[in-house]
Amino acid sequence: MSGSNPILAGSAQSIEAYQQAIAQSSQAVIEWLKQPEMYQGKSVAELRERIALDFNPQGLGNQVAIERAIEYFLKDSLSVHHPQCVAHLHCPSLVVSQAAEVLINASNQSMDSWDQSPSATIIEMKLIEWLRGLVGFPHGEAGVFTSGGTQSNLMGLMLARDAFFARQGHAIQQDGLVGDLRKIRVLCSENAHFSVQKNMALLGLGYQSVTLVKTDALARMDVNDLAEKITQAKARGEQILAIVATAGTTDAGAIDPLRSIATLAAEHQIWVHVDAAWGGALLLSEKYRDYLDGIDLVDSITLDFHKQFFQTISCGAFLLKDERHYALMRYQAAYLNSEFDEAQGVPNLVSKSLQTTRRFDALKLWMGLEALGQQQYAAIIDHGVTLAQQVAGYVSEQSSLELVMPPQLASVLFRYRSPEQAGSHNDAAVALLNQRIGDALLESGRANVGVTEFNGVTCLKLTLLNPTVTLEDIKVLLTLVERTAGELPGA
Ligand SMILES: Cc1ncc(COP(=O)(O)O)c(C=O)c1O
Helix, strand or coil, rough: CCCCCCCCCCCCCHHHHHHHHHHHHHHHHHHHHHCCCCCCCHHHHHHHHCCCCCCCCCCCCHHHHHHHHHHHCCCCCCCCCCCCCCCCCCCCCHHHHHHHHHHHHHHHCCCCCCCHHHHHHHHHHHHHHHHHHHHCCCCCEEEEEEECCCHHHHHHHHHHEEEEEHHHCCCCCHHHCCCCCHEEEEEEEECCHHHHHHHHHHCCCCCCHEEEEEEEEEEEEHHHHHHHHHHHHHCCCCEEEEEEEEEECCCCCCCCHHHHHHHHHHHCEEEEEEEEEEEHHHCCCCCCCCHHHHHHHCCCCEEEECCCCCCCCCEEEEECHHHHHHHHCCCCCCCCCCCCHHCCCCCCCHHCCCCCCCCCCHHHHHHHHHHHHHHHHHHHHHHHHHHHHHHHHHHHHHEEEEEEECCCEEEEEEEEHHHHHCCCCHHHHHHHHHHHHHHHHHHHHCEEEEEEEEEEEEEEEEEECCCCCCCCHHHHHHHHHHHHHHHCCCC
């Protein structure tokens, strides 16, 4: 082998190389954190032009590789911690989450089998047990950490599908799908996350299997319409394999009435999965925990820690109420989770996951809880919810801004109207103006504000996760929105 040993190990040479690489990278992060801009403002075309994969066959060495990553990646990254970076459910991360990443990455444990992650497996299982307690699920260990909301929703829908078919005597994992599949339905609200559709397609049932339930004025599932849709489906001979309720819709942050949905579903023996990717953060809240009333009544839950739990990407979890349902996805691989191991109680978590090799992301939540304690964790979660209420009050008072709907979690949906557009019904012009404001803000590098559509209305979105952001910061941002609108050519 030419050159020095590139592998991380216990030799003096490797440890020195590791220290240098980490010191150089963390120094670059420190410089980047101090940058005042949210983004350097390069366009798609500029970045395509600038970034070239001209690999040197001899290798450049760690130091130059890191320098080039700083130059071509880090400098043109979005500052997610910046107070004016509020477009998405994309959080700034805890300092302790960064420390956890160092440990996760250097130890490189793999969560599929106990012999690849002994202490990590036990920590993850204990965290799942703890999360179940927080939700109000029975004592147990059914659940697993996932790559995020999409995968957790897939697990919920897959197990709901397989439990549904198992009741009719079919083992889907073994035999594949059977019967009149075009009659299978999943019900979710009009505002549920698109991963419901994508996952149903992946599960072989297509977008056509998803029936959308109407929402009320606050974007929550309308339980009367849900009851109506169940009755209509039954009358047409359709079969409902699950209801997906959302606790925290992506834009409005709406929380569906979980208790009423679960009660109705129980009458019809329908599986309920709750997508609490965002709103699950309120499990820790002191002020807003009751928003999740009824979450303990459902069959499975999605939680995401890389949203309002402030963990680095990726970090999510899936919780399954009745652990017997895990038998539906049972697969034994001799080299990972053999019967021999199982008989001895060796916990090989591959049995609970769709992934095989899997990161020890659970450590981030563990360390976050240890470092902050539940009180401080709750306080930084509650901050965003309270701030959204204050911002909504402020927006309502501005003549050029229009609140699209009252906030429920930590987002504010609003529109800008130019003085000429005040009172106008030309929604297309207002929509275009708001789209152009969002684009211009990112292009200038000054702010990242979401542009979305709500009930057919194009609007701007502030997702106020960042606990260091104040009402004053948002007032500055809203002034920038107005100024940007005024500066747009032809506006
Ligand atoms: C309500 C909801 N569910 C699921 C997801 C998907 O989560 P992930 O991006 O972690 O896969 C999102 C993403 O924003 C979401 O808002």
